[in-house]
Amino acid sequence: MGTRTGAAAGPKTVAKVLVTALATVPVLAVSATAAGAQTAPGAPAVDEKTGPVSFANIASVRLGGDPQHGGALITETQRSPLTPGQSRLGTDRVAVPKDDSERKTFGGNYEIDLGKYARPAESPYPAGVASRDHQVVATLEGTNVPSASAETNYALRDNTRGGAKPVDNTVLVLEGARTAVDCAAPGKVSGSTSLARLWVRGEDDQLRQAAMPGGGNSLRLANLRMGAPGEVPGASAKTTRSDVVVSRVTAFDQLVKQDGWRSGDVTAQAGWRLQITTHAHDDNDTQLQDVQTTIVLGGASCSIPKNFTPNAAGGTGTGATTQQPSVPTEVPAGYLGAAAAPSDDLRVPLGVGLLGGGLVFGSLAIVFGRRRSARSRGE
Known part of the structure; x- marks a missing residue:
């Protein structure tokens, strides 16, 4: 298949970063009637802080190997309503990044395609992989059971490869990828991942199918x-290579999430996880640094209290009656969560589309240690 296991030999030095400047901006207010949310008017509400809840996210990225000083770019996260209903991701999200602000944060080199493309010539997928919309939804059932799922085709591109067509820059494809969680009762929670086909552009530079190990095994x-998601000064595309580990999310802390994405007494999670280590080398094949990037595709979770009992279908349940949920059912893209920076860092929500405060390759000043200072789809 043109792939092999193991890591590249040679010394490795993980790049560490320090954000030296961030502008303070007000927190973006989010309406409780977020687009894509459908709730049952007049239904009894679950508790906002401790009640059953689910979350679903199409794609999120952590930049840097140190969670305390790295950054994260997080797309819109769906949260189940407080009353029976669902929150669904809009079809306008077809890629990460989706605009210049996200592109500057992500680094400018990578693109994750996850929705429909306009014309066949713009396809980032191998021949035979159809254009499709994603299905990303967080649900509170009429029984108050929370569930969530995410399903689509994913393509990871490195646009510095300079291919004539989008697919020429595609390095990895998860075709028919689906993640799902369900929390029916304290002793009955589940998280699952499935995949139709996995495609990898291996050492022979051909995009071919690869077998994804079952169970909890990684590829x-x-x-x-x-290359890296952003520019590494002095790095050469001819000598720079990356190692990738493809695995399933098995712990809640492996998700890349915002502050509002919470767990509970009993929690299930799911998602596809890509851990990328880029070994940046110069023209003389001298190693400059390693760059760590983590991508979670289709991240989802559901949580319930330890004493949770589902309501009978059509039952009244308990709790206050509300016409609309009192919390947003969609957390906007780019909200910087506590998991992305320590409490004494400048953590600034920049509104829809941009997450600052981490490993930013173009738009913010950053300082590497010594020797570490280091298009898209035709929009």
């Missing part, structure tokens, strides 16, 4: 012709 890919 390790070495020496892929792939």
Whole structure:
């Protein structure tokens, strides 16, 4: 298949970053009647802080190997309503990044395609993989059971490869990827991941199918012709390579999430996780630094209290009656969560589309340690 296991030999130095400047901006107010949310008027509400809840996210990225000083770019996260209903991601989200603000934060080199493309010539997928909309939804059932799922085709591109067509820059494809969680009762929670086909552009630089190990096993890919998400000064595309580990999310802390994304007494989670280590080398094949990037695709979770009992279908349940949920059912893209920076850092929500405060390759000043200072789809 053109892939092999193991990591590239040679010394490794993980790049550490320090954000030196961030502008303070007001927190963006979000309406409780977020687009894509459908609730049952007059239904009894679950408790906002401790009641059953689910979350679903199409794609999120952590930049840097140190969670305390790295950054994160998080797309719109769906939260189940407080009354029976669902929150669904709009079809206008077809890629990460989706605009210049996200592109500057992500670094400018990578693109994750996850929705429909306009014309066949713009396809980032191998021949035979159809254009499709994603299905990303967080639900509170009439029984107050929370569930969530995310399903689509994902393509990870490195646009510095300079291919003539989008697919020429595609390094990894998860075709028919689906993640789902369900929390029916304290002893009956589940999280699942499934995949129709996995495609990898291996050491021979051909995009081919690869077998994804079952269970909790990971797929390790070495020496892929792939650079970092952003510019590394002095790095050469000819000698820079990346190792990728593809695995399933098995713990809540493995999700890349905002502050508002909470767990509970009993929690289930799911998602596809890509851990990328880029070994940046110069023209003389001298190693400059390693760059760590983590991508979670289709992240989802559901949580319930330890004494949770589902309501009978059509039952009244308990709690206050509300016409609309009192919390947003969609957390906007780019909200910086506590997991992305320590409490004494400048953590600034920048509104829809941009998350600042981490490993930003173009728009903010950053300082690397010594020797570490280091298009898109035709919009």
